[in-house]
Amino acid sequence: MDFTELKDIEQKVEEREDFSGEKVRPLAVFFPKDEDEVVRIVRFAKKNRLPIIPWGQGTSLTGAVSCDKNCILVDLSKMNKILEINDIDWYVRVQPGIKLIDLFEELEKKGFMLPPDPASFFLCSVGGAVAESSGGMKGVRHGSFREWVLSLRVVLPNGEVIKVGEPLRKNRAGYDLVHLFVGSEGTLGIVTEIWLRIIPIPKRKMVMIAAMLKDFESAGEVIVGLRKNKILPELSEYVDADVVKALNKHLSANLKETEGGMLLISIEEDSVDDVLKVLEGKAVDIKIAEGEEAEKLYSLRSQAAIAVKAESNKVFYAEDIVVPVSKLPEAIRRLREIGEKYNTKFYVISHIGDGNLHPNIIIEDKVARENAFEEIARMAIELGGSVSGEHGIGVQKAKLMAEQIVKHNGVSVLDLMYQIKKLIDPDDIMNPDKYVELAYKFLTSRG
Ligand SMILES: Cc1cc2nc3c(=O)[nH]c(=O)nc-3n(C[C@H](O)[C@H](O)[C@H](O)COP(=O)(O)OP(=O)(O)OC[C@H]3O[C@@H](n4cnc5c(N)ncnc54)[C@H](O)[C@@H]3O)c2cc1C
Numbered sequence: 137m138d139f140t141e142l143k144d145i146e147q148k149v150e151e152r153e154d155f156s157g158e159k160v161r162p163l164a165v166f167f168p169k170d171e172d173e174v175v176r177i178v179r180f181a182k183k184n185r186l187p188i189i190p191w192g193q194g195t196s197l198t199g200a201v202s203c204d205k206n207c208i209l210v211d212l213s214k215m216n217k218i219l220e221i222n223d224i225d226w227y228v229r230v231q232p233g234i235k236l237i238d239l240f241e242e243l244e245k246k247g248f249m250l251p252p253d254p255a256s257f258f259l260c261s262v263g264g265a266v267a268e269s270s271g272g273m274k275g276v277r278h279g280s281f282r283e284w285v286l287s288l289r290v291v292l293p294n295g296e297v298i299k300v301g302e303p304l305r306k307n308r309a310g311y312d313l314v315h316l317f318v319g320s321e322g323t324l325g326i327v328t329e330i331w332l333r334i335i336p337i338p339k340r341k342m343v344m345i346a347a348m349l350k351d352f353e354s355a356g357e358v359i360v361g362l363r364k365n366k367i368l369p370e371l372s373e374y375v376d377a378d379v380v381k382a383l384n385k386h387l388s389a390n391l392k393e394t395e396g397g398m399l400l401i402s403i404e405e406d407s408v409d410d411v412l413k414v415l416e417g418k419a420v421d422i423k424i425a426e427g428e429e430a431e432k433l434y435s436l437r438s439q440a441a442i443a444v445k446a447e448s449n450k451v452f453y454a455e456d457i458v459v460p461v462s463k464l465p466e467a468i469r470r471l472r473e474i475g476e477k478y479n480t481k482f483y484v485i486s487h488i489g490d491g492n493l494h495p496n497i498i499i500e501d502k503v504a505r506e507n508a509f510e511e512i513a514r515m516a517i518e519l520g521g522s523v524s525g526e527h528g529i530g531v532q533k534a535k536l537m538a539e540q541i542v543k544h545n546g547v548s549v550l551d552l553m554y555q556i557k558k559l560i561d562p563d564d565i566m567n568p569d570k571y572v573e574l575a576y577k578f579l580t581s582r583g
Contacts, residue, residue: 137163142180145173146214154194155256155445156454156532158202162189165209171289171297171328177210178326179295187568188293190322192232192264195256197454198530200268200321200570210326212263218242219329227286227303228334232263232327248334251278254526255438255485263327269319271526273437276489277370280526285318289329293561303331316556321528322567324560341405342370344430345412347419349396352376352472352484354418356464358399359488361414363461369411371402372489375440378481382443389436389443394420399488400437402430440485441496447483448498453509453532455495457516458525464491470515471495478508492525510536517543534574542579550576 139147146167152160163186168174181188187207194201203209212233220229223246230239236257243249253272254265264270266288271280278284287301301307301314317324349355355374362369375383376397383389391398399419401411408424415422425433444452459467471493475482482495495512499505513523513536523529523536541550554576558564564573 137184137186139164139180142166142177145177152194152209154196154199154201156197156199157451158199160189160194160201160203160209161205162203162207162209163205165191165211167211167214169214171215171291174210174291174326174328175295175297177208178291178293181208181565182294182563185563185565187565188326189567190263190267190326192261192267193235193259195260195264196268196530197456197527198524198532200528200530200567202531202570212261212326215328216261221246221248221334222303223248225303226334227331229303229329229331230262232261232266232330234262236260236262236265243334244337247337249337250284250332250334252281252284253438255441257438262330262332266318266327266330267320267322268528269526271487271490271492273371273373273434273487275487275492275526276372277368282315282318284333285314285330286333287331288314288317288327290317290325290327292325293563293566297328301331305333319528321530321571323557323571323573324566326566341426342402342430343405343408344425344433345401345403345408345415346423346425346433347399347401347415348392348394348421349399349418350394350420351396352468353465354396355399355486355488356468358414358418359461359464362411362489365410365414367403367407367410367414369401369403369489371400371434372487373400373437374398374484374486374488375437376482376484378483379440379444379485382447382483383436383440386443386446387436387439391436392421396420397484400433402434441494444483444485444496444498448496451498451500451505452483453497453505454527455493455497455509455512456524456527456533457493457495457513457521459491459493459516459519459521461491463519463521464488467493467515467519467521471512474508474511474515478504480508487525490525491521514539520544529571529575531570531574534571535578537571538575538579541575547579550579
């Protein structure tokens with residue numbers, strides 16, 4: 137492919153790998169410095185019918201940035217500025233390539249926070265988190281990115297630039313296109329500017345309760361107990377016994393090892409006693425941490441996937457199922473049964489407070505790994521849950537997403553989603569053959 141027309145835009149020929157280990161082999165990687173350059177790249181791709189893959193930081197766990205040869209990557213990392221922090225209207229306006237950790241630090245200096253904190257916050261870009269509608273450790277109280285995006289500028293697949301939404305807390309003007317693009321996984325356009333809602337850092341003192349549980353089942357029972365008692369933590373996260381061991385081994389975490397792994401609950405100081413009551417009989421050891429110690433636990437939790445990756449010698453599939461919280465005990469029991477069937481451990485990491493479980497499957501044999509993966513996802517569908525809470529669909533979960541939508545919503549809903557993709561991207565150049573499009577193909581090939 138002759139890229140002379142784009143020669144003044146920074147570019148490289150290189151192979152990459154996403155976090156799931158998927159190889160990415162584009163014809164070229166472009167590093168636009170501004171929106172105009174993004175527009176030129178997109179127009180060029182449209183003219184040449186060349187697939188474009190937007191790239192944030194490549195921490196996708198679902199193959200969402202995969203591409204093999206006949207495609208170009210648009211790496212947004214050079215568009216990484218904070219354009220405005222509005223301390224009265226309470227929003228921040230950023231370019232997509234800024235790393236989430238850098239944004240968090242700047243907001244903190246001004247006394248603000250953006251609550252959704254994917255455990256990859258120290259790696260991922262804001263654009264990637266918006267395109268995936270990432271959730272995070274504080275999701276139980278604050279939701280995922282979907283709830284924090286106010287407005288977006290997007291370069292559409294035909295090169296036209298649109299701004300959807302307004303930096304307003306309330307806005308009822310027209311269909312909600314902002315939330316069509318949030319979570320669209322780069323399949324509808326390239327996001328070039330983002331307005332996000334921010335809130336002041338709360339003044340009430342928070343503490344972190346680290347409960348080393350007596351068994352895995354207790355984790356689900358505690359969460360149901362918190363709900364029954366109308367307790368809403370800021371964070372309720374879980375890592376199972378094998379993840380605790382992996383954290384000790386690879387990150388010198390020095391955590392107590394028990395049968396049931398570790399449940400972390402961050403909550404206002406005056407609610408600690410209520411939580412301790414719910415934990416009665418479920419925990420072998422409880423620590424109440426503040427300040428630096430609490431931050432260390434938070435940081436260890438955010439690095440749990442890194443420890444699992446080190447343990448697994450890179451062969452792992454990260455599940456991302458969600459079940460209704462009331463079904464957590466059943467999901468945990470069935471997960472244990474599936475583990476026994478495949479004679480494997482699942483290295484469960486979980487935003488357990490909102491029913492979101494990440495069993496990590498490290499079975500060497502690919503067929504068995506895929507079978508276990510699908511069985512777990514189908515269990516979630518059966519329990520009225522979802523195949524993905526936050527990691528998205530990419531390539532990996534397209535078939536399962538089709539099954540979920542057909543079962544819970546009906547064929548016509550997936551068909552409508554596919555019509556939207558075709559309407560916005562008729563030439564099928566924007567991150568093609570993934571997500572909705574791939575799910576639709578699975579559905580139609582099944583007949
Ligand atoms: C250690 C680890 C922990 C994780 N923990 C969590 C977690 O707790 N919660 C969670 O939700 N996820 C988690 N993830 C998954 C992942 O980090 C998120 O999906 C992340 O937000 C993606 O950001 P990225 O910048 O790496 O995007 P990429 O992986 O580069 O891209 C992700 C998708 O977004 C698209 N995209 C990127 N930028 C743009 C743009 N500007 N415009 C349009 N499309 C774009 C890409 O095409 C792709 O489809 C974790 C991943 C790792 C490795």
